[in-house]
Amino acid sequence: MNYERAWLDYEAGLSGPDVEKDGAVQLEIEIKTEADGGIQDAVMENAVRELRGAFGPKEQDGIRKIRLVKRQAPAGLSAEGYHLYEDKTVSNAGNEQQDGVFVIEASDSNGILYGAFELIRQARMGNTLRGLDILKHPGMPLRMMNHWDNMDGSIERGYSGNSFFFAEEKVLVNDRTSAYARLMASIGINAVVINNVNVDKAATLLITQKHFEPLKKMSEIFAGYGIKLYLSLNYAAPLELGELESADPLDEKVRGWWKKQMEIVFGEIPGLGGFLIKADSEGRPGPFTYGRTHADGANMLAEAVRPYGGLIIWRCFVYNCQQDWRDRKTDRARSGYDNFIGLDGAFLDNVILQIKNGPMDFQVREPVHPLFGGLTQTNQILEVQIAQEYTGQQRHVCYLLPMFCEILNFMTYVKEDEDTVKEIVSGRTFGQKNCGMAAVANTGNDENWTGHDLAAANLYGFGRLSFEPELSAQEIAKEWIRLTYGLDEQVEETILFLLMSSWPAYEKYTSPLGIGWMVNPNYHYGPSVDGYEYSRWGTYHRADHLGIGVDRSHAGTGYTQLYREPNASLYDDPEKCPDELLLFFHHMPYTWKLRSGKTIIQHIYDTHFEGVEMVDEMERRFAALDGRLPDAVYARIMGRLAHQKEHAREWCDQINTYFYRKTGISDEKNRKLY
Numbered sequence: 001m002n003y004e005r006a007w008l009d010y011e012a013g014l015s016g017p018d019v020e021k022d023g024a025v026q027l028e029i030e031i032k033t034e035a036d037g038g039i040q041d042a043v044m045e046n047a048v049r050e051l052r053g054a055f056g057p058k059e060q061d062g063i064r065k066i067r068l069v070k071r072q073a074p075a076g077l078s079a080e081g082y083h084l085y086e087d088k089t090v091s092n093a094g095n096e097q098q099d100g101v102f103v104i105e106a107s108d109s110n111g112i113l114y115g116a117f118e119l120i121r122q123a124r125m126g127n128t129l130r131g132l133d134i135l136k137h138p139g140m141p142l143r144m145m146n147h148w149d150n151m152d153g154s155i156e157r158g159y160s161g162n163s164f165f166f167a168e169e170k171v172l173v174n175d176r177t178s179a180y181a182r183l184m185a186s187i188g189i190n191a192v193v194i195n196n197v198n199v200d201k202a203a204t205l206l207i208t209q210k211h212f213e214p215l216k217k218m219s220e221i222f223a224g225y226g227i228k229l230y231l232s233l234n235y236a237a238p239l240e241l242g243e244l245e246s247a248d249p250l251d252e253k254v255r256g257w258w259k260k261q262m263e264i265v266f267g268e269i270p271g272l273g274g275f276l277i278k279a280d281s282e283g284r285p286g287p288f289t290y291g292r293t294h295a296d297g298a299n300m301l302a303e304a305v306r307p308y309g310g311l312i313i314w315r316c317f318v319y320n321c322q323q324d325w326r327d328r329k330t331d332r333a334r335s336g337y338d339n340f341i342g343l344d345g346a347f348l349d350n351v352i353l354q355i356k357n358g359p360m361d362f363q364v365r366e367p368v369h370p371l372f373g374g375l376t377q378t379n380q381i382l383e384v385q386i387a388q389e390y391t392g393q394q395r396h397v398c399y400l401l402p403m404f405c406e407i408l409n410f411m412t413y414v415k416e417d418e419d420t421v422k423e424i425v426s427g428r429t430f431g432q433k434n435c436g437m438a439a440v441a442n443t444g445n446d447e448n449w450t451g452h453d454l455a456a457a458n459l460y461g462f463g464r465l466s467f468e469p470e471l472s473a474q475e476i477a478k479e480w481i482r483l484t485y486g487l488d489e490q491v492e493e494t495i496l497f498l499l500m501s502s503w504p505a506y507e508k509y510t511s512p513l514g515i516g517w518m519v520n521p522n523y524h525y526g527p528s529v530d531g532y533e534y535s536r537w538g539t540y541h542r543a544d545h546l547g548i549g550v551d552r553s554h555a556g557t558g559y560t561q562l563y564r565e566p567n568a569s570l571y572d573d574p575e576k577c578p579d580e581l582l583l584f585f586h587h588m589p590y591t592w593k594l595r596s597g598k599t600i601i602q603h604i605y606d607t608h609f610e611g612v613e614m615v616d617e618m619e620r621r622f623a624a625l626d627g628r629l630p631d632a633v634y635a636r637i638m639g640r641l642a643h644q645k646e647h648a649r650e651w652c653d654q655i656n657t658y659f660y661r662k663t664g665i666s667d668e669k670n671r672k673l674y
Contacts, residue, residue: 006460007483008183009484010124044113045224046225050117054123055123067101067103070107070112071105077106077111078138079108079111080106080108080110080114080138083134084102086102086133087101102119102132104116104119110190119132125487126487140425140467143191144189145193146193146440148387148441149163149165150195151195152168155196155444158387159452160442160444160445160448160449161451162444166194169202171206181227187462189463189466191438193438194230195231196232197232198278199278199284203232212268215268219272228271229269230273232275233275235284238254238257246290248290249300250292255304258300262305262308266308277301277315280294294340295343298348299348303348311351311352314347314354317361318335323536328556331559334558334562336355336369340353341375345376347378350434351378352381353380355381355382357382360539362384362390362391362440364391364507365581367585368412373412373564374564380435381425382437384404384440385439386458387441395525395647396502396647397454399457399503400503401462402503404462412563412564412567413567437465437466442455452640456480460483461477474496477499485629490624491628498622508610509652513580513584514582514585515541515584517531517532517539517541518655527650542587543662548583550583550584552586560585574588579595579596582594591665606669609652615641616645619642660673660674
């Protein structure tokens with residue numbers, strides 16, 4: 001297995017009903033391009049290279065042809081969309097079976113490339129290609145990876161080795177760059193931010209002459225795979241570079257500085273897509289210093305990049321991180337909404353607000369952020385995290401696509417139809433083109449890219465979901481398993497069980513009923529029930545001997561009222577609130593009965609023991625794959641599962657013991673509590 005190629009390892013060849021079976025014609029493909037007479041650009045060249053790599057040019061009978069057709073406006077095709085079909089009206093000379101030609105038709109090179117990967121995916125999954133007819137349009141205009149890589153080679157919240165973009169304060173451009181771009185293109189990613197949103201002094205220099213040469217090379221490699229390079233930007237760059245004494249967005253000197261600097265940057269890196277900014281949160285500088293708004297800051301930068309087609313992506317992860325734990329009214333969950341809802345419609349059209357899926361910070365269970373459905377006149381991107389910061393840090397398997405699908409299908413009730421998060425961030429709800437999805441990436445320079453081999457399913461899955469948001473988590477998982485490990489039915493069934501069981505299992509043995517956190521401070525790994533309970537970070541569970549949870553009802557912090565009806569009333573009433581979010585919205589007695597008929601305290605005991613049992617079963621089933629996977633892969637996954645099993649038990653024992661000691665209420669099933 002070639003780990004660097006991940007799910008694009010073509011060395012195993014093809015299998016399935018069309019490949020040397022029952023006399024079927026072989027998939028040996030002659031490639032012809034019909035785009036004004038030939039291959040037009042690097043993206044088309046890479047499409048041809050992928051097709052040849054997957055199917056191989058062989059000189060024997062039974063050749064099937066591919067024609068790449070790039071037209072100005074093919075019927076029914078949007079930008080980056082493609083039509084892949086078998087044209088049976090064209091016969092191959094000398095082929096008695098009269099097989100047709102595979103046509104990949106698109107209005108742009110990206111569409112051709114995505115169509116090529118679709119054909120490869122269909123063949124490698126063992127699907128028949130006879131009568132193939134697939135018309136696809138990307139579900140999200142912007143499909144982005146956010147890397148939190150630092151210039152010294154470290155990665156903030158990185159669990160897969162060091163950065164392959166940076167080392168020793170230098171930009172790296174090598175074979176790994178191309179391998180990464182190829183992987184991203186195969187799943188439809190068209191934008192990549194390479195550096196940490198917490199921009200330090202070294203990364204501030206990325207917009208200076210010091211790094212233009214390698215960044216231009218990287219941008220060109222990315223462009224060959226239909227990807228735009230983006231950078232995280234330091235809002236206070238004029239100050240930190242020592243060129244001005246202010247970063248006030250309404251100061252004409254500051255505005256002029258940014259316009260001049262962007263002229264230089266885009267002149268040196270013409271393929272740059274734009275910038276991602278984290279401002280006025282967790283100590284990052286921003287316009288608040290000068291009494292200005294987020295719109296003032298974002299629009300200043302948007303004006304500077306507008307002449308070059310650049311986008312400014314402004315994160316909504318903004319809150320006061322100096323909260324007093326004694327204060328019961330201040331609610332971190334409200335902060336993103338409170339900071340931005342009053343600015344709806346105030347941002348320029350090349351500004352996009354990037355909004356986390358939930359109001360807190362990538363917990364295993366959170367409600368959907370109320371800005372989705374709150375904002376109606378502002379471009380929006382959904383931000384999720386496939387780096388498993390709070391979901392096992394890629395030492396535990398935790399397949400996150402079921403969560404992402406739930407989020408995308410959440411109904412906001414902002415309109416009578418097309419009101420889901422999916423429709424809002426696709427642009428359909430409000431007719432916007434600058435919107436989409438972004439993921440905090442989970443890659444590093446480990447041989448297998450993601451540390452845990454099974455964590456690659458989240459990387460693959462995010463891209464596929466952003467391109468085809470109608471896909472189910474199970475469909476995506478099956479694709480990834482077949483492309484990565486082949487068509488062994490036992491392997492597919494077993495790994496599918498692991499993936500689809502993993503998010504429910506992790507939720508069961510960690511924090512219950514939407515309360516979140518309960519992790520060790522700073523590095524966020526392992527159980528520590530009160531780790532953040534008296535901190536400044538606003539992440540409290542408010543447990544006492546009678547009950548647990550945060551009162552976010554109309555009588556508490558008022559957070560429930562940020563949603564549109566009927567969600568506001570649903571969340572506000574503990575009798576109606578979904579059980580899985582009950583403790584996020586309400587402080588409830590341990591004896592409160594859930595819809596299952598169990599009390600909260602018994603639910604805590606039961607689910608934690610159940611979570612451990614689920615991991616035991618995952619390990620048991622995977623053990624049966626010994627000899628059916630490459631030895632190194634099997635050993636590595638088994639090692640991670642053994643750790644997860646031990647760690648799940650630690651979570652179970654610590655959480656259950658904490659609440660037993662806190663409440664004095666015994667487990668009805670008399671299991672071991674400490």
